[in-house]
Amino acid sequence: MAQIEKIGSKTNEYAGPVGPGGKGLRKRFVYVKNPYLDSMDEDILYHLDLGTKTHNLPAMFGDVKFVCVGGSPNRMKAFALFMNKELGLEGSGEDVKDICAGTDRYFMYKIGPVLSISHGMGIPSISIMLHELIKLLHHAQCCDVTIIRIGTSGGLGIAPGSVVITDTAVDSFFKPRFEQVILDNIVTRSTELDKDLAEELFNCSKETPHFPTLLGHTMCTYDFYEGQGRLDGALCSFSREKKLDYLKRAYKAGVRNIEMESTVFAAMCRLCGLKAAVVCVTLLDRLEGDQINLPHDVLVEYQQRPQLLISNFIKQRLRLGDQTSSSPGSQSFSASL
Numbered sequence: 009m010a011q012i013e014k015i016g017s018k019t020n021e022y023a024g025p026v027g028p029g030g031k032g033l034r035k036r037f038v039y040v041k042n043p044y045l046d047s048m049d050e051d052i053l054y055h056l057d058l059g060t061k062t063h064n065l066p067a068m069f070g071d072v073k074f075v076c077v078g079g080s081p082n083r084m085k086a087f088a089l090f091m092n093k094e095l096g097l098e099g100s101g102e103d104v105k106d107i108c109a110g111t112d113r114y115f116m117y118k119i120g121p122v123l124s125i126s127h128g129m130g131i132p133s134i135s136i137m138l139h140e141l142i143k144l145l146h147h148a149q150c151c152d153v154t155i156i157r158i159g160t161s162g163g164l165g166i167a168p169g170s171v172v173i174t175d176t177a178v179d180s181f182f183k184p185r186f187e188q189v190i191l192d193n194i195v196t197r198s199t200e201l202d203k204d205l206a207e208e209l210f211n212c213s214k215e216t217p218h219f220p221t222l223l224g225h226t227m228c229t230y231d232f233y234e235g236q237g238r239l240d241g242a243l244c245s246f247s248r249e250k251k252l253d254y255l256k257r258a259y260k261a262g263v264r265n266i267e268m269e270s271t272v273f274a275a276m277c278r279l280c281g282l283k284a285a286v287v288c289v290t291l292l293d294r295l296e297g298d299q300i301n302l303p304h305d306v307l308v309e310y311q312q313r314p315q316l317l318i319s320n321f322i323k324q325r326l327r328l329g330d331q332t333s334s335s336p337g338s339q340s341f342s343a344s345l
């Protein structure tokens with residue numbers, strides 16, 4: 009039986025006095041919506057190799073303000089090293105430690121107020137990581153956290169290498185929803201993202217004019233091959249014409265890129281009070297082909313594009329925080345910029 013989950017308009021509830029976003033703004037904490045958690049003596053974040061009894065989560069993570077996630081462990085380590093340099097922190101960062109080293113499911117790095125975590129490929133993989141990450145941020149009493157997925161994607165009708173900032177995450181039917189099977193119910197969740205954050209990122213992209221950046225819908229699928237209308241998988245039961253008809257309808261519906269995590273990412277972050285954005289580079293134009301045949305160096309450079317944009321955004325936010333902040337975390341980092 010399909011069911012629409014009641015989503016109040018106030019998912020980002022406010023509590024507390026003044027927060028780092030500016031004078032008079034209240035702190036925005038990270039919510040869990042699970043009545044069972046409070047009665048648990050210990051919470052083991054199994055896939056992160058962290059826990060409430062084994063680790064002092066507020067001390068380790070309490071100052072986190074930006075969380076960046078992406079599929080590949082190497083990309084997320086590269087982003088951590090890049091942020092180390094961009095924030096002018098001590099050392100080369102080469103010794104930056106994987107906080108989840110006790111497991112090889114996910115990789116996590118912390119650079120000042122920035123957490124960089126890999127999530128693997130697809131909805132099930134990112135969903136498990138997000139459950140544990142959101143609990144981690146909640147246990148650590150983090151507030152005013154912005155979370156951004158920096159990924160790769162297939163473009164639709166735009167030049168390869170373009171960066172798409174998602175205005176709306178849609179499913180394979182071009183609908184802004186995520187369907188979660190819970191027990192034997194289908195629960196439909198909204199995939200609305202933070203519009204102001206998307207605008208702010210778009211404005212920031214003007215500082216990186218050497219690659220095109222645009223706002224557009226992102227389609228999230230359950231599969232890379234048949235699910236994205238590819239003709240080059242091990243299975244294919246549709247014609248080239250059907251594929252192109254589908255992708256052109258997607259384009260008409262406002263879709264500019266296709267990836268595999270944005271809907272669940274948007275839905276879960278929204279429900280837990282996290283301001284979220286999705287920023288993905290496109291590796292090819294899916295109206296032109298299916299195979300990704302970019303030379304390695306081009307692939308590496310394309311993947312750096314969202315990182316550059318997000319680094320500028322974080323630095324800008326920290327600089328602004330310097331003028332208005334009462335948060336010790338953001339003050340110390342804006343001072344070192």
Ligand SMILES: O=P(O)(O)O[C@@H]1C[C@H](O)[C@@H](CO)O1
Nearest residue numbers: 078079129130159160267268
């Ligand atoms: O963040 P990444 O680059 O992993 O995002 C896309 C969607 C899938 O996870 C993967 C498919 O190649 O790339």
Ligand SMILES: O=c1cc[nH]c(=O)[nH]1
Nearest residue numbers: 160161162266267268
């Ligand atoms: O075409 C592509 C490229 C990267 N990631 C996807 O999900 N699809």
